[in-house]
Amino acid sequence: QVQLVESGGGLVQAGASLRLSCAASGRTFSNYAMGWFRQAPGKEREFVTAISTSGGGTRIADSVKGRFTISRDNAKNTVYLQMNSLKREDTAVYYCAQGRSYYTSSSAGDYNYWGQGTQVTVSS
Numbered sequence: 001q002v003q004l005v006e007s008g009g010g011l012v013q014a015g016a017s018l019r020l021s022c023a024a025s026g027r028t029f030s031n032y033a034m035g036w037f038r039q040a041p042g043k044e045r046e047f048v049t050a051i052s053t054s055g056g057g058t059r060i061a062d063s064v065k066g067r068f069t070i071s072r073d074n075a076k077n078t079v080y081l082q083m084n085s086l087k088r089e090d091t092a093v094y095y096c097a098q099g100r101s102y103y104t105s106s107s108a109g110d111y112n113y114w115g116q117g118t119q120v121t122v123s124s
Contacts, residue, residue: 002026002113004096009118012086016122020081022096022115029077030054033099035111036070036081038092038120045095050104051079059104064090086122093117 008020020036035050049060049070058070067086072079079096097111105111 002098004098004113004115006094006096006115006118009094009120011121011123014087014122014124016086017082017084018086018120019083020094020096020118020120022079022081024077024079024096024098026113030074031102033102033104034070034072034079035097035099035105036079037095037097037108037111038090039095039117040089040092043092045108047106047108048094049081050099050106052104053102057104059106061106083120086120088122088124091120091122093119 003025004022006022036048037045038048039045051058051070051072055072067084069082095117096115098113100112
């Protein structure tokens with residue numbers, strides 16, 4: 001059974017940085033794309049970024065481009081989200097997701113396993 005466990009969220013001031021981690025287990029990690037999504041209160045879940053199986057390819061939302069970076073360590077079965085220059089509008093629950101295949105999709109429907117989420121709150 002696949003499990004994804006996020007960590008690293010918290011309360012920070014605007015302009016600060018955070019790094020989220022997501023540890024995966026249950027199937028061969030390096031065979032699947034990984035993604036990060038987020039959901040703010042009262043809003044739909046939105047795509048943030050995704051990474052290919054090898055880490056050589058990424059996809060990222062315009063709203064976080066230049067500030068957020070996704071990476072993965074296949075030896076540790078872990079994907080990371082480095083978030084710099086955080087803004088109040090980045091406040092959300094952040095979810096790690098594992099893809100159905102190698103494809104770095106921005107669609108939530110292309111991910112079939114999800115973590116429980118970790119709260120990120122950015123204050124001004």
